Amino acid sequence: MRTILFARKGALLFSLWLTVLSLVAFTAEAEILPGNPELARRIVPQGAVLLRNKADALPLLHGEKIAVFGSGQLAFQPGGHGSAFLSCTPVTAPLDALRREADSGNFQLEQETEKAYRANRNLKVTPEFVKRARSGADTAIIVLSRSSREGRDRSPGLGGWLLTPEEEEMFHSINEARFKKTVVILNTPGSVDTSFLDRFRIDALLLIHMPGMAGGEALADLLTGRAYPSGKLTATWMKTLAAHPSIASLNESTAYVNYYEDIFVGYRWFSTFDPAGEGVRFPFGFGLGYTSFEIGAIEAKHDKSTITVTASVRNTGKRSGREVLQLYFAAPQGKLGRPGAELAAFAKTPELAPDAECKLELSIAIDQMAAYDDTGRSGNPSCWVLEAGDYRLLLGNSLPDAMKRPVLTFRQAELRVVQRLSEKLAPQKLPRRLLADGSYETLRGPRPTVIRPDRAVRIEGEAFCASHPAVRIERFPGGRCLTHMSGPDRRFVEYLLQVEQQGRYSLLLNAANGNRPVPDLMLLSVNGRMQQVKIAVPQSSSGVGGNPWYNFVNLKPITVDLPAGEVRLRFISNGNFVNVDYFLLAPEEGSSAKFVEFTQKKGPVRNRKRRSQLNFVRLELQQQKSGRIDDFLDQFSDEDLVDLLGGGAGRILRGTGSIGVSAAFGIPGADTADGPAGLRLDVPTTWWPNSTLLASCWDTAVAVNFGRAVGREARLNHVDIWLAPGMNIQRTPLCGRNFEYYSEDPLLSGKVAAAVAVGAAGAGISVAYKHFACNNVERNRSNSDSRVSERALREIYLRGFQIALRESPGLFVMSSYNLINGTESAESVELLEDILRGEWEFKGVVITDWKNNSSHSAEIAAGNDVKMPEGNKKELLAALRSGRLDRATILRSARRVVITMLKLRAMQKIADSSSGSPSRK
Numbered sequence: 023m024r025t026i027l028f029a030r031k032g033a034l035l036f037s038l039w040l041t042v043l044s045l046v047a048f049t050a051e052a053e054i055l056p057g058n059p060e061l062a063r064r065i066v067p068q069g070a071v072l073l074r075n076k077a078d079a080l081p082l083l084h085g086e087k088i089a090v091f092g093s094g095q096l097a098f099q100p101g102g103h104g105s106a107f108l109s110c111t112p113v114t115a116p117l118d119a120l121r122r123e124a125d126s127g128n129f130q131l132e133q134e135t136e137k138a139y140r141a142n143r144n145l146k147v148t149p150e151f152v153k154r155a156r157s158g159a160d161t162a163i164i165v166l167s168r169s170s171r172e173g174r175d176r177s178p179g180l181g182g183w184l185l186t187p188e189e190e191e192m193f194h195s196i197n198e199a200r201f202k203k204t205v206v207i208l209n210t211p212g213s214v215d216t217s218f219l220d221r222f223r224i225d226a227l228l229l230i231h232m233p234g235m236a237g238g239e240a241l242a243d244l245l246t247g248r249a250y251p252s253g254k255l256t257a258t259w260m261k262t263l264a265a266h267p268s269i270a271s272l273n274e275s276t277a278y279v280n281y282y283e284d285i286f287v288g289y290r291w292f293s294t295f296d297p298a299g300e301g302v303r304f305p306f307g308f309g310l311g312y313t314s315f316e317i318g319a320i321e322a323k324h325d326k327s328t329i330t331v332t333a334s335v336r337n338t339g340k341r342s343g344r345e346v347l348q349l350y351f352a353a354p355q356g357k358l359g360r361p362g363a364e365l366a367a368f369a370k371t372p373e374l375a376p377d378a379e380c381k382l383e384l385s386i387a388i389d390q391m392a393a394y395d396d397t398g399r400s401g402n403p404s405c406w407v408l409e410a411g412d413y414r415l416l417l418g419n420s421l422p423d424a425m426k427r428p429v430l431t432f433r434q435a436e437l438r439v440v441q442r443l444s445e446k447l448a449p450q451k452l453p454r455r456l457l458a459d460g461s462y463e464t465l466r467g468p469r470p471t472v473i474r475p476d477r478a479v480r481i482e483g484e485a486f487c488a489s490h491p492a493v494r495i496e497r498f499p500g501g502r503c504l505t506h507m508s509g510p511d512r513r514f515v516e517y518l519l520q521v522e523q524q525g526r527y528s529l530l531l532n533a534a535n536g537n538r539p540v541p542d543l544m545l546l547s548v549n550g551r552m553q554q555v556k557i558a559v560p561q562s563s564s565g566v567g568g569n570p571w572y573n574f575v576n577l578k579p580i581t582v583d584l585p586a587g588e589v590r591l592r593f594i595s596n597g598n599f600v601n602v603d604y605f606l607l608a609p610e611e612g613s614s615a616k617f618v619e620f621t622q623k624k625g626p627v628r629n630r631k632r633r634s635q636l637n638f639v640r641l642e643l644q645q646q647k648s649g650r651i652d653d654f655l656d657q658f659s660d661e662d663l664v665d666l667l668g669g670g671a672g673r674i675l676r677g678t679g680s681i682g683v684s685a686a687f688g689i690p691g692a693d694t695a696d697g698p699a700g701l702r703l704d705v706p707t708t709w710w711p712n713s714t715l716l717a718s719c720w721d722t723a724v725a726v727n728f729g730r731a732v733g734r735e736a737r738l739n740h741v742d743i744w745l746a747p748g749m750n751i752q753r754t755p756l757c758g759r760n761f762e763y764y765s766e767d768p769l770l771s772g773k774v775a776a777a778v779a780v781g782a783a784g785a786g787i788s789v790a791y792k793h794f795a796c797n798n799v800e801r802n803r804s805n806s807d808s809r810v811s812e813r814a815l816r817e818i819y820l821r822g823f824q825i826a827l828r829e830s831p832g833l834f835v836m837s838s839y840n841l842i843n844g845t846e847s848a849e850s851v852e853l854l855e856d857i858l859r860g861e862w863e864f865k866g867v868v869i870t871d872w873k874n875n876s877s878h879s880a881e882i883a884a885g886n887d888v889k890m891p892e893g894n895k896k897e898l899l900a901a902l903r904s905g906r907l908d909r910a911t912i913l914r915s916a917r918r919v920v921i922t923m924l925k926l927r928a929m930q931k932i933a934d935s936s937s938g939s940p941s942r943k
């Protein structure tokens with residue numbers, strides 16, 4: 023154990039001693055919590071989805087002669103790669119698990135095939151090889167695996183969504199060899215092309231997702247019939263990728279993704295535009311079992327606020343199983359237009375033996391059926407509204423099954439506004455969005471910047487509404503700037519302004535130039551008319567690259583005449599360009615005075631003397647006293663505060679760093695670890711089934727147990743914050759991180775995430791809901807702009823987070839790498855302060871995703887409290903010095919960090935005292 027040096031001179035001995043206890047470093051030992059691998063093994067069948075089972079091909083019969091094909095039997099994918107990958111954990115591959123079954127006499131495993139695959143896991147099988155295998159086996163089992171990773175999207179091509187030529191050949195040879203049965207196991211992160219079902223005779227198709235460390239054994243459980251599958255799909259599997267509503271937008275640009283399909287994500291699209299399911303291979307909510315069920319005795323009623331449906335489920339087959347009831351609603355089209363169906367509630371039966379029956383109750387709040395009117399079509403802009411008409415409630419064991427079983431019609435006599443909000447995160451550049459009648463709506467153009475007659479207005483370089491295609495935004499330490507303007511092709515950027523008062527304005531550019539001075543930087547036009555101005559730029563830095571290049575200076579202001587009303591201001595390159603960070607526009611009269619607030623340098627950073635010895639341990643003891651937190655933070659110099667708002671190295675080995683450490687004031691901080699398939703440390707920990715499998719259980723009780731078990735293992739390994747659940751919407755089947763996410767549906771995502779968080783909290787661990795929001799592709803994820811309507815944000819992309827935070831208010835939220843409608847998530851005031859904190863009343867801490875590329879000071883200004891894995895101290899202090907950020911804003915985040923640390927420790931103490939789990943003191 024190592025002790026971190028922490029005390030300042032003069033600290034009281036008592037608090038020194040207590041502080042030492044809080045700041046010891048932990049060496050993690052190999053800590054898999056006993057019982058966790060067994061629990062992981064039991065979860066797999068509950069989320070495994072049986073997609074086809076002709077003539078009860080599964081489970082296999084005792085003693086059945088099997089030959090196993092496909093590299094996946096050894097090159098098995100327990101999980102995806104990137105931060106969710108648990109490299110230290112021992113994993114049993116399917117072939118090894120099946121070999122054990124064969125050794126215990128449950129199957130006969132064809133040995134030549136086994137030997138050949140053990141010698142070469144990427145074996146290319148020939149028709150002759152398969153024929154020989156057929157002579158020793160009646161059943162062919164193909165394990166088809168696909169990997170997936172953070173930072174890269176899945177390939178739509180061969181070996182990605184499609185089979186490789188070798189796999190195709192293998193399927194073909196197996197088909198030709200005429201096994202009595204062919205069973206395909208899909209060990210994939212999500213959907214793959216299953217057109218092989220049309221080309222070859224396949225009797226059973228079983229999806230085990232990425233099932234974690236116990237996946238091999240769990241597969242053996244499923245094949246022998248010791249366990250039965252009871253999972254249901256959480257996303258639509260279509261026949262061809264092209265049929266998916268997201269695909270058209272994916273290759274348009276690497277710089278942005280236009281969410282043209284709007285709210286019609288996944289099954290919402292299919293239920294609206296393809297209700298017969300012609301393009302669908304396996305629908306949302308679908309999954310078979312080893313038995314059959316009958317839904318009966320349905321009763322549906324509603325009062326003023328709630329709709330309640332009860333139904334009985336009877337096992338009509340010969341084996342045990344579990345069934346999921348899904349309640350959907352189909353809203354009236356009204357003026358807004360609605361999807362064909364939307365998931366409202368779900369419930370899963372307990373295990374039902376043959377002939378056994380149980381009753382399930384599902385209920386939803388009527389307000390839950392409201393739609394968000396972002397443009398005022400219903401007459402109520404920025405409101406959640408229930409339009410007048412019939413809302414049909416549908417019940418079934420999959421979406422198509424429910425479409426056939428209406429159980430209640432709820433009539434809304436007239437339009438009712440459920441909640442009034444205001445415009446937030448409105449798209450600036452999304453050209454159009456899909457409507458329920460199949461037409462596209464052109465959205466209002468970009469919002470202009472209002473130019474005031476009484477003060478200077480700052481316009482960021484990147485806030486242009488139109489540009490030459492070659493123009494780019496470049497990161498520099500502490501900000502972003504316009505670049506790639508030089509070229510013979512008259513490159514331009516255009517800004518949309520709303521000028522309140524006609525007149526003469528001063529325009530001041532903030533720019534950096536590593537080259538020789540430029541006397542005539544660029545031309546300027548106002549509403550298409552060229553202006554007689556000269557913009558001169560001195561050489562402000564050495565030009566050798568790196569930070570000196572970005573030595574931004576204020577250029578000499580120029581004068582422009584602006585008419586009142588909407589104005590298009592265009593900068594046109596003269597072929598010679600330097601970096602522009604932002605520009606200021608102020609009324610000419612007294613304008614230099616108006617610029618002062620932007621340009622003046624502030625005095626030195628205050629270094630506070632500590633008035634008393636109030637350290638964190640004392641604060642913890644005395645926190646009931648009002649004002650103590652302010653007193654505590656009052657002792658922090660600006661530097662101390664800035665330190666607090668950047669992540670630290672952490673005390674656990676190969677964790678992902680810590681949050682909220684202050685050595686000077688005795689805050690021990692909280693250690694983080696990834697997420698979401700377990701705890702990524704450099705010691706073996708339980709590798710759990712991936713998130714999609716967990717959600718495929720459609721059982722929040724399973725998710726609570728899972729969360730609790732991870733939480734306990736986290737406590738054992740001295741982890742305080744678990745960087746999970748990942749809960750972005752599976753907008754496209756090709757997103758490289760879908761395996762870390764739950765579903766294409768926000769209700770299911772939100773409910774499962776909340777349940778996981780409840781479980782973890784029971785063990786004293788807080789989750790960090792991630793990635794907030796719209797990180798729906800991995801390609802260029804740090805610079806990709808998700809252009810999406812407010813309605814789709816509210817109804818789809820933010821909704822899961824909202825549900826989770828309402829049902830289990832976690833202490834942390836992780837912002838995402840991407841931009842949303844032109845603003846970095848971590849820098850978005852509207853996302854973090856207005857929606858997350860203002861509307862949803864989130865009281866915890868927002869952390870960034872690791873090594874994002876936003877500016878630390880802009881993050882703090884937007885309410886993103888902690889930058890991970892470390893802060894940008896220099897930039898933050900510079901922002902303080904220049905007055906771009908004030909101490910009060912920094913204190914706002916610091917306060918949240920300290921309060922959250924106190925809550926976390928209180929939660930851990932409760933968990934420790936109730937469970938007797940190891941405490942960290």
Ligand code: BGC
Pocket residue numbers: 105172678696697745792871872
């Ligand atoms: C991922 C996060 C993860 C973090 C820490 C990032 O690359 O996007 O999900 O929690 O790394 O490992």
